[in-house]
Amino acid sequence: MPVTFTFGEWFSARTVIGQTLADLGEEYPNLWAVTPDIGMTLVEFREKFPDRFLDVGLAEQVAVGVAAGLAYEGNIPVVSGMLPFLSMRALEQIRTDVCYPNLPVKIIGTHGGLVGNGGSTHYAVEDLSLMCSLTNMTVTSIGDPLMVGEILRQSMKMQGPIYIRLAVGKSDMVLYEPGQHDIQIGKGIVAREGTDVTIFTHGTTVAQTLEAADALEAKGHSVRVVDMFTLKPIDADLIERCAKETGGRFVVVEDHLAYGGLASRIADVVVDRGINLTGFERLGIPQVFSGFGDDEELRNKYGYGLSATIEAAQRVIAAKN
Amino acid sequence: MSQSTLDSHGQRHSVAELEDLAFELRSKLLYLCGTYEGAVHIGGDLSVADILIALYHYGLNIDPSNIANPARDRFILSKGHAAVCMYIAMAMRGFFEFDEIVETYGQLDSAFGMHPCKVQLPGVEASTGSLGHGLPIAVGMAKSARQRNEPHRVFCLLGDGETGEGSVWEAAMAGRSSELGNLVAIVDRNRQLMTSFGEDRIVLEPYPDKWAAFGWNVVMVEGHDMADLVKALDNLPAPESNRPTVLICETVKGKGVDFMERNLAWHAGSLGQTDLERAMASLEASRASKEKN
Numbered sequence: 001m002p003v004t005f006t007f008g009e010w011f012s013a014r015t016v017i018g019q020t021l022a023d024l025g026e027e028y029p030n031l032w033a034v035t036p037d038i039g040m041t042l043v044e045f046r047e048k049f050p051d052r053f054l055d056v057g058l059a060e061q062v063a064v065g066v067a068a069g070l071a072y073e074g075n076i077p078v079v080s081g082m083l084p085f086l087s088m089r090a091l092e093q094i095r096t097d098v099c100y101p102n103l104p105v106k107i108i109g110t111h112g113g114l115v116g117n118g119g120s121t122h123y124a125v126e127d128l129s130l131m132c133s134l135t136n137m138t139v140t141s142i143g144d145p146l147m148v149g150e151i152l153r154q155s156m157k158m159q160g161p162i163y164i165r166l167a168v169g170k171s172d173m174v175l176y177e178p179g180q181h182d183i184q185i186g187k188g189i190v191a192r193e194g195t196d197v198t199i200f201t202h203g204t205t206v207a208q209t210l211e212a213a214d215a216l217e218a219k220g221h222s223v224r225v226v227d228m229f230t231l232k233p234i235d236a237d238l239i240e241r242c243a244k245e246t247g248g249r250f251v252v253v254e255d256h257l258a259y260g261g262l263a264s265r266i267a268d269v270v271v272d273r274g275i276n277l278t279g280f281e282r283l284g285i286p287q288v289f290s291g292f293g294d295d296e297e298l299r300n301k302y303g304y305g306l307s308a309t310i311e312a313a314q315r316v317i318a319a320k321n
Numbered sequence: 322m323s324q325s326t327l328d329s330h331g332q333r334h335s336v337a338e339l340e341d342l343a344f345e346l347r348s349k350l351l352y353l354c355g356t357y358e359g360a361v362h363i364g365g366d367l368s369v370a371d372i373l374i375a376l377y378h379y380g381l382n383i384d385p386s387n388i389a390n391p392a393r394d395r396f397i398l399s400k401g402h403a404a405v406c407m408y409i410a411m412a413m414r415g416f417f418e419f420d421e422i423v424e425t426y427g428q429l430d431s432a433f434g435m436h437p438c439k440v441q442l443p444g445v446e447a448s449t450g451s452l453g454h455g456l457p458i459a460v461g462m463a464k465s466a467r468q469r470n471e472p473h474r475v476f477c478l479l480g481d482g483e484t485g486e487g488s489v490w491e492a493a494m495a496g497r498s499s500e501l502g503n504l505v506a507i508v509d510r511n512r513q514l515m516t517s518f519g520e521d522r523i524v525l526e527p528y529p530d531k532w533a534a535f536g537w538n539v540v541m542v543e544g545h546d547m548a549d550l551v552k553a554l555d556n557l558p559a560p561e562s563n564r565p566t567v568l569i570c571e572t573v574k575g576k577g578v579d580f581m582e583r584n585l586a587w588h589a590g591s592l593g594q595t596d597l598e599r600a601m602a603s604l605e606a607s608r609a610s611k612e613k614n
Binding site for chain 1: 439446447453457459465498499
């Protein structure tokens with residue numbers, strides 16, 4: 001069954017993953033799905049390829065270790081689960097069993113950021129920082145539900161491991177028409193052109209940032225939005241180009257700790273390349289355990305919601321050379 | 322039984338020949354421990370020397386000239402700190418030269434380091450060293466073999482202290498749940514950790530019961546009795562069977578060198594020239610007394 005959708009509507013990234021894996025399973029007889037008891041996304045794959053599906057129960061470490069063993073044997077395992085647990089409880093397996101021998105294991109999961117109202121046990125807020133520090137690891141964070149299918153497809157040709165971060169993945173806004181952008185791992189997407197400021201973002205805050213850009217445009221500002229869905233390797237050339245083309249004015253918005261995620265990676269590029277900025281603001285989660293609340297309420301509470309994004313952009317636009 | 326090393330007459334190694342090989346392995350270990358300036362995990366090397374000879378020179382279906390043969394048995398050294406013992410057993414089998422190990426061990430850009438690295442040394446099956454990681458990988462390999470209908474086995478050698486890691490028991494559950502009769506865990510039950518004796522701080526007993534409770538086929542083995550090791554390998558259930566097997570090998574840390582045996586000071590260390598001579602003399606004496614018995 002091909003995925004059908006309508007631009008601007010809500011769609012489940014999990015459905016896209018399930019269908020994409022079921023399709024890829026035909027094409028790649030060595031594709032496996034491994035999960036620690038988070039298998040709903042994988043029902044279609046499991047039914048089609050029961051001999052290449054493994055649910056290890058609640059055991060993230062063994063899920064990743066088994067995936068490494070499968071990959072040593074020439075298989076391509078996708079480990080699907082909840083990221084707060086995969087990225088932390090199985091961190092050493094990811095680093096030592098997967099990244100060290102550079103095996104083609106894909107870690108894909110949900111609950112990246114303050115999403116799902118599960119409380120601080122169930123929010124992955126440090127994950128991108130942890131994953132970006134791992135040698136050989138490619139790190140992505142996806143907002144558009146259809147894009148996750150494309151990323152999975154592209155990742156099949158990759159040698160080493162990849163981390164694919166989603167929010168809850170049950171209902172995400174379709175942001176891009178198919179073919180609208182050239183989507184390539186390692187390349188940022190200029191989701192909207194503009195010249196006064198660049199707002200960099202990824203994952204669940206892309207939709208909100210596009211909304212902020214509309215509001216800013218109504219106030220007479222020309223805002224560029226970059227969906228920097230690949231955090232590693234970072235698209236340094238695009239960052240440099242945006243600095244030149246938007247007056248050295250940057251805002252970074254992300255559903256991750258404000259220090260250690262995309263903003264830090266951009267700051268590294270700025271320093272390493274000696275890029276001159278006029279203004280730079282980072283919006284993200286402060287160093288707190290954030291408590292309960294809806295996604296939007298938490299983003300507003302911690303200063304990286306819609307109005308905070310608009311205000312930050314206005315401040316940066318107003319910054320003097 | 323799978324193909325194994327043959328002696329000069331084209332016969333499978335006898336127990337006596339395997340014992341000679343184990344003596345040679347220990348001698349080479351001591352030589353390295355006496356000539357390399359850094360520390361060697363000599364205690365845990367000596368406790369697995371007989372097991373590694375039994376595997377590399379008898380039990381494993383492997384071919385040093387065709388290390389990527391899909392039909393080979395897989396062996397994962399989960400207690401990665403016994404790497405040098407594995408390297409030497411592999412060298413004696415023809416994977417590489419012993420001199421290469423002695424000349425480069427632990428040096429910059431050497432393929433032979435304290436813990437095995439698959440990238441540097443493709444003849445090993447997995448990069449290991451962090452304890453508790455080998456058995457999950459072995460489960461993945463055994464699962465892959467099952468899915469492809471490949472009849473080889475996957476062996477994984479663990480230290481008993483290592484089985485304090487929770488991931489070992491996660492893997493034990495996974496191996497049982499997937500009915501992996503092609504999976505064989507071997508535990509080096511030397512009853513010592515790095516800084517304590519077994520049971521003093523961490524209670525592992527009733528140890529065989531733990532594995533049995535996880536649904537594994539448990540076989541008790543005298544880990545320094547070559548005949549018993551050979552018997553255990555000969556009598557493994559068929560790879561097509563539906564339960565993984567654990568060989569719990571009773572061993573002695575530092576086995577063969579009297580001043581190292583059951584001595585916490587010899588988890589790791591290096592031997593000077595004088596101690597090397599003492600150690601070699603002790604190894605010779607231990608062999609002579611064994612022959613007398």
